[in-house]
Structure formats: structure tokens, C-alpha cells
Amino acid sequence: MLDFDTAQNRLVQAGTRPEIAERVTVDQARGRILANNVSAAINIPPADNSAMDGYAIRFADFQEGISYPIQQRVYAGDLPQAIQPGQAIRLFTGSLIPEGADTIVIQEDCTETDGKLHINVAPVQGQHVRFTGEDMPAGKAILLKGTVIGSGQIAILASQGVTEIDVFPVPKIGILTTGNELAEPGQPLHAGQIYNSNASMLASLVKQLGSNVVRIVHAADTLEEIQDAISSLAEECDLVLTVGGVSVGDKDLVKPAIEASGGDMEMWRVRMKPGKPVALARLKGTPIVGLPGNPVSAYAVFTLMVSPLIRTMQGRTEVLPPLSYGRLDSQQDYQGDREEFLRVKAKSMPDGVLGLTPHAQQGSSIISSLAWASGLARIPADTKIAGGSTVAYYDFNLWGY
The missing domain is CATH 2.170.190.11 (Molybdopterin biosynthesis moea protein, domain 3.)
Structure with missing residues (x-):
């Protein structure tokens, strides 16, 4: 198994930065990535x-x-x-x-x-x-290539009289879910079935990052159906996300399907919890990331490893958002042989420290913990971490956008 940091870096490097740009109006630019530096054409303020x-x-x-x-x-x-x-x-x-x-x-x-x-x-x-130009002197770079355009950036562009701007294309992402046990929301559940929450969850996460989901496919647990789905998605998408079928069970057919289609496996399994069964492959030049089928594990892996890959493909300068650090508000000691990412809720404490309260149930089947948590606290592998210790914190409000 790869260690978490190496695996995360592999995912970052798996994306190709865009080389072309497209022009949009400033009114349409929110959430897009700036393709060129922008310099001030006029002084702001224009006069004392x-x-x-x-x-x-x-x-x-x-x-x-x-x-x-x-x-x-x-x-x-x-x-x-x-x-x-x-x-x-x-x-x-x-x-x-x-x-x-x-x-x-x-x-x-x-x-x-x-x-x-x-x-x-x-x-x-x-x-x-x-004074003239004290905010933005004419000729000075005011926005840099790779910047995410938000409301503040739009204010800068409008103050310069800009009406159109060059941005990078939005990555096209396909999602493949697998599993005979899955039923689509809105359909009746038969014995032994559960609803497919992964497709909607991942589509929402992709859109939240400012990318487009062009197709969602669900395939039955057969090598032929999974292989056909992966091949077609790789043809029309810039990135394919598969969910489930990347472990070692009899019905875990995503890895064999990629290999049977001529794809190259670049990574398989990561020393992390939740989320050990993570695959990275390439088919017809398109990167494919295989996520665990458990929704909690898929959410964690997407947040920590897929979101940096997508940011790379978007052309962003910052692909790894900043980490915070907080104090574990827990009486429990933690130690394991994998990096563990606890679902926690962050709260500013009276002493100014960020308090991180772990969810009472850390099992990977507890989907409700995703809506409760504000982020993930990292517990290093092979290290005893006592309650009250300071740990790294991955804020969903930073890592999910």
C-alpha cells in the first residue's frame, strides 16, 4: 500500500493542466479559473x-x-x-x-x-x-493566472471596465457506479438492495468544485458491462470516477475491466482509513480514479485526493488548500497502522484554539456523519495520539471548493 502523502501527490500529478482558454463575459465568470494574468488598464482611483x-x-x-x-x-x-x-x-x-x-x-x-x-x-x-492609483496603479498585475474568480475578483474586473475575460475550460467528468445491490432513488427497494447514494453525492461534490458531470452510468456486476461503461466514459470525459468494485472480492471487477480495456494501473490501495481501496489508472489518455464503494470512504477520498486532481485539471494555482490545526476534544487515544481521518466538528474554543469533536460513530457505514461533520482530523499512522492532542484538520469549506 502507498502512504497517504505519496498517493495524494500521485493524484495531483495525474491531472494535465489546461493549455487553451475560452472567453466569457464577466457576468458568467464566477467560479471559473483565470487563464491569463490581468493588469490594470487604468488607475484606481483614477484621480485624487x-x-x-x-x-x-x-x-x-x-x-x-x-x-x-x-x-x-x-x-x-x-x-x-x-x-x-x-x-x-x-x-x-x-x-x-x-x-x-x-x-x-x-x-x-x-x-x-x-x-x-x-x-x-x-x-x-x-x-x-x-490618492490616484493607490488601490490599483495602471500597469500593475491585479489578478494572476490560475485564480478562482469570485465576487471580489469580479469587482476588480468591473472596476477596470472589463466586460470579457479568458478562462480555462471546465473539466468534463464522468461517474460510474457499480453493484447489483444498488437501486436508484425513487425506485422501489427489493430485498437485499440499498439506494445508490454515491452517484448523487459525487455529482454534487464535482459541481461544488466548479466542474461538470457530463454523464452518470450505473453498471451491473459483470466484466463486460463495466468494461463497456469505462471505455465509453473515457472517450468523452476528461476524468472518470468509478465507485465500488476496486477491492479484492469476487465482484470487484473495475480493476480487471480497466486492464481488459487496455488501461494502465498506476496506483492501487492506499494506507488510509477510511478509503484503503483507491485505484488510479489511465485509459486512452484519460485518468480514471477508482473510489471505494462505501459512501463515507468515497467522500473522504474525493475530498482529500480527487479534489486536488480536479483543481490541477482546472488550471488552478492552489491545488492543495491550506491545512488548519486543532485540538482533539476527546478522552480517547488513537493509534493504528493506517492514516486515519476522523469525521469531526470544529468549534472555536474560549482559549482561541480550534476544538475538534469526533463523531461518536466513526464506522465507514455511518453516512449521517457526513452531514454532521465540518471536516476531517488526521491521525498519523503508527503513532499514539491522545485526546487533547493537536492534529491536522481538513476543513470541508476549504477542501470541497
């Missing part, structure tokens, strides 16, 4: 302006106890006159700074009476002025 409601003055004119005639009132969008010596101009947030003025005195520090300004608090030169 007031950060507050107040009065523009020349700092050199300031003297305690004197008053300043109000020369003009300027609203955002108006063009101000050049300021005259010894005078003040009333401004509002976003108003352009008049030529010759260099300081804003906020209205809370002033009194205006009969068209004259009285300054009650001594100003500091340059205060409350937003």
Missing part, C-alpha cells in the same frame, strides 16, 4: 478624491482660530474649481480633490457658520485623501 465628508484646504493655510470662506460645494462626479489661498471647498465622499488642495478636514472636526469654516481639531497634512 475625498475618503470622507468634509472640507478641502491647503495645509499651508491652516492656522488655529481663523475661519475660511466656503469657495464651492462639490459632490461626487462634479468638477471642482482650483482652490484659492485661504479658502475651503466643501466635499463629500468620492468628490474630486480640487487643484491646490492637499488635506481633508472631516465635518465632525469642523463647524460651518454663515458660509465660513471653523476648524476645531488641527488637521494632519494629506489626511483623508484617496
Whole structure:
């Protein structure tokens, strides 16, 4: 069995980074991956302006106890006159700074009476002025290739007047579930059957990452049907995910089906819990990842190992999200011969530490624990970890997006 870190790295390297781009409108760009660096075409702000409601003055004119005639009132969008010596101009947030003025005195520090300004608090030169280009100077790179475009990035693009942007294509992913015991949701259950929760779960995880599920296939437990399904999915998809059938039982036919189709097995079985039966293969140039049939195990493997592969294929710069660390809120000691990933719920504790409470039932059959947990806590292999120890934490809100 491969150790977890080696296996995770193999999955990351199994993806091919995109080399082509497609153009979309900025309104359609949320969740897409930027295909090129973007530089500022204009200064933001484009001109010096007031950060507050107040009065523009020349700092050199300031003297305690004197008053300043109000020369003009300027609203955002108006063009101000050049300021005259010894005078003040009333401004509002976003108003352009008049030529010759260099300081804003906020209205809370002033009194205006009969068209004259009285300054009650001594100003500091340059205060409350937003300077040209201080946010985004023209020519500077403001968004980098490989960035996920979110609402903040769209705000940057819109502020530059950008209406279209180059992004990488969305990976096309196929899902194959296997097992004669599975019935589709909505259909009656016969004796010995369970509902197929893996297909819907994995499709949701793929979409959550910003990729497309182009086809979901369920195959009966025969070599021929599984082989046909894998071959057709490999033809039309950039990545194929199979669920179940990758262990060593008589009906575990995914591995033989891949090999019978001419595929090459690159990895099989990982030293982790849950999720030991994990396969990586390639057929007709398409990577195939075989996930365990147990939904909890499939969820964990997808989160920890498949999501980095998909991020690579999307062209993202960051394929491994940052880890957090927290304290195990448990009285139990943990030790095993595989890396174990506990389903835990994270909570900020009064001392500022992240507390990680393990679910009471860590069996791989406890599907309800997936909705309860906020992430996975890593227990290293061959190491005794006592309750209260600090461990690595994989937050679903980081690793699932």
C-alpha cells in the first residue's frame, strides 16, 4: 500500500493542466479559473478624491482660530474649481480633490457658520485623501493566472471596465457506479438492495468544485458491462470516477475491466482509513480514479485526493488548500497502522484554539456523519495520539471548493 502523502501527490500529478482558454463575459465568470494574468488598464482611483465628508484646504493655510470662506460645494462626479489661498471647498465622499488642495478636514472636526469654516481639531497634512492609483496603479498585475474568480475578483474586473475575460475550460467528468445491490432513488427497494447514494453525492461534490458531470452510468456486476461503461466514459470525459468494485472480492471487477480495456494501473490501495481501496489508472489518455464503494470512504477520498486532481485539471494555482490545526476534544487515544481521518466538528474554543469533536460513530457505514461533520482530523499512522492532542484538520469549506 502507498502512504497517504505519496498517493495524494500521485493524484495531483495525474491531472494535465489546461493549455487553451475560452472567453466569457464577466457576468458568467464566477467560479471559473483565470487563464491569463490581468493588469490594470487604468488607475484606481483614477484621480485624487475625498475618503470622507468634509472640507478641502491647503495645509499651508491652516492656522488655529481663523475661519475660511466656503469657495464651492462639490459632490461626487462634479468638477471642482482650483482652490484659492485661504479658502475651503466643501466635499463629500468620492468628490474630486480640487487643484491646490492637499488635506481633508472631516465635518465632525469642523463647524460651518454663515458660509465660513471653523476648524476645531488641527488637521494632519494629506489626511483623508484617496490618492490616484493607490488601490490599483495602471500597469500593475491585479489578478494572476490560475485564480478562482469570485465576487471580489469580479469587482476588480468591473472596476477596470472589463466586460470579457479568458478562462480555462471546465473539466468534463464522468461517474460510474457499480453493484447489483444498488437501486436508484425513487425506485422501489427489493430485498437485499440499498439506494445508490454515491452517484448523487459525487455529482454534487464535482459541481461544488466548479466542474461538470457530463454523464452518470450505473453498471451491473459483470466484466463486460463495466468494461463497456469505462471505455465509453473515457472517450468523452476528461476524468472518470468509478465507485465500488476496486477491492479484492469476487465482484470487484473495475480493476480487471480497466486492464481488459487496455488501461494502465498506476496506483492501487492506499494506507488510509477510511478509503484503503483507491485505484488510479489511465485509459486512452484519460485518468480514471477508482473510489471505494462505501459512501463515507468515497467522500473522504474525493475530498482529500480527487479534489486536488480536479483543481490541477482546472488550471488552478492552489491545488492543495491550506491545512488548519486543532485540538482533539476527546478522552480517547488513537493509534493504528493506517492514516486515519476522523469525521469531526470544529468549534472555536474560549482559549482561541480550534476544538475538534469526533463523531461518536466513526464506522465507514455511518453516512449521517457526513452531514454532521465540518471536516476531517488526521491521525498519523503508527503513532499514539491522545485526546487533547493537536492534529491536522481538513476543513470541508476549504477542501470541497
